[in-house]
Amino acid sequence: MGFIDLRSDTVTKPTEEMRKAMYSAEVGDDGYGEDPTVNFLEEKAAEILGKEAGLFVVSGTMGNQVALLTWTRPGDEVILESESHIYYYEAGGMAANSGVQPFLIDGKDGMMPIEEIRKAIRPKGRVFPNTSLIVLENTHNRAGGKVLPLGxxxxxxxxxxxxxxxxxLDGARIFNAAIHLKVSAKEIAKYADSVMFCLSKGLSCPMGSLLVGPKEFIEEARRKRQRLGGGLRQAGVVAACGIVALEKMIDRLEEDHEKAKILYEFLKDMEIFNVERPDTNIxxxxxxxxxxAREFLAEFKKYGLLATSFDDETLRFVTHKDVSFEDIEKAKGIIYKVCKLMD
Structure with missing residues (x-):
């Protein structure tokens, strides 16, 4: 039995055009800066986000961790929202890799109150850590894919x-945010000094993310990537997919948002759920x-639907290109059937 997979947009498969691009990609040793496909992808990513330079990394987590290593020193403090991906899902990397401590602020829809950020910035003094970085996440995963407004x-x-x-900016899904706001990703990125975004989610690449920022920052970030074991060789075979993604896959993200809204309109009328209207595809x-949640997930799976959860009381559904509008209708039927059994 085939599954309708709404666990994450990370499950997307590369397109046929991506597979062909992988086969024909011109490659070289990226460790020497000689992979032309990687170089082109990094330049293109930086241009799209309005930054001076870019760095190809194997994952969004690596991109975030490299950014932390580059901006901070051990013993520094980083201000971030209490349910941010960097704090919640990166295996304690900010402590283990960078030796920094988080200053957590509870946000609403992923937004830390401005005055709380202001109060969190440490005064200078021998007994205080140095506040060396502020982290934002747009879209915000654990807030349900909410978009931080430009204002x-x-x-x-x-x-x-x-x-x-x-x-x-942890901009893993920055292009989803841009679609929602009806602006270019560059308009979002101009309010951050460095940005990480993923190729492997809605853009459907098999792997890879980009870190973009000032030229000097990226030069140092390349050294920090090496420290984490992220030095690459003939990486053009996967970077080629990223080029296709940036040229062909951004505008179609709007379809994923439409699918999520269809599912929302169905779920909001079910008395056993309280569902938030989605900004994007989560x-x-x-x-x-x-x-x-685990009881619902087990029953969904019996009938051919895969989903996941944020916690014991919260389910998560994520739409993407490999789930069709027809699949969404089938998913609605499965959810209805399971809820009748569970109620």
Whole structure:
């Protein structure tokens, strides 16, 4: 039995055009800066985001960790939202790799209150850690794919300029945010000093992410990537997919948002759920009855639907290119059937 897989947009398969691009990619040794396909991808990514330079990394987590290593020193403090990906899903990397401590701020829809950020910035003094970085996440995964408004990002950016603190944007799904806001990704990225974005989610590449920022920052980030074991050789075979993604796969993300809204319109009328209207392709669904998320997930799977959860009380559905509109209709039928059994 084939599954309708709504666990994540990371399950997407590369397109036929990507597979052909992999086969014919011109390659060289990226360790010597001699892979022309990687070089072109890095330049293209930087141009699209409005930054000076780019660095190809194997994953979004590596991109974020390289950014932390580059912007901070051991013993520094980093301000970030309490449910951010860097804090929640990167295996303690900020402590283990960079030796920095988090200053966590509870946000609403992924947004830390501006005044709370202001208060979190440490004064200078021998007993305080140095506040060396502010991290934002757009879209925000655990907030249900919520998009940070441009006005909010501008406020955080202006505050950071007052204190000469750089901003790193975990923009794993920045192009989803751009589609929602009806702006270019460059308009979002201008309010951050460095940006990481993923090729392997809605853009459907088999692997890879980009870190972009100032030229000097990227030069140092390349050294930090090496420290983490991320030095690459003939990586053009996968970078070729990224070029196709940036040229062909961004605009189609709007379809994923449409699929998520169709599913939302169905789920919002079910009394056992409390579902938030999605900005993008992630649905966050709170369970209102005395059943755990794992029980729903097990039943869904029996009927051919895969999903995941944020916690015991919260389901997550993520739409993507490999789930069709017809699949969404089938998923609705499975969810209805399971909920009748569970209620």
């Amino acid at each position: 909010y990002m501008k406020e955080v950016y202006e505050l950071s300029r007052e204190h000469n603190i750089p901003i790193h 649905l966050k669904v709170k369970i209102k009855i005395n059943k755990k």
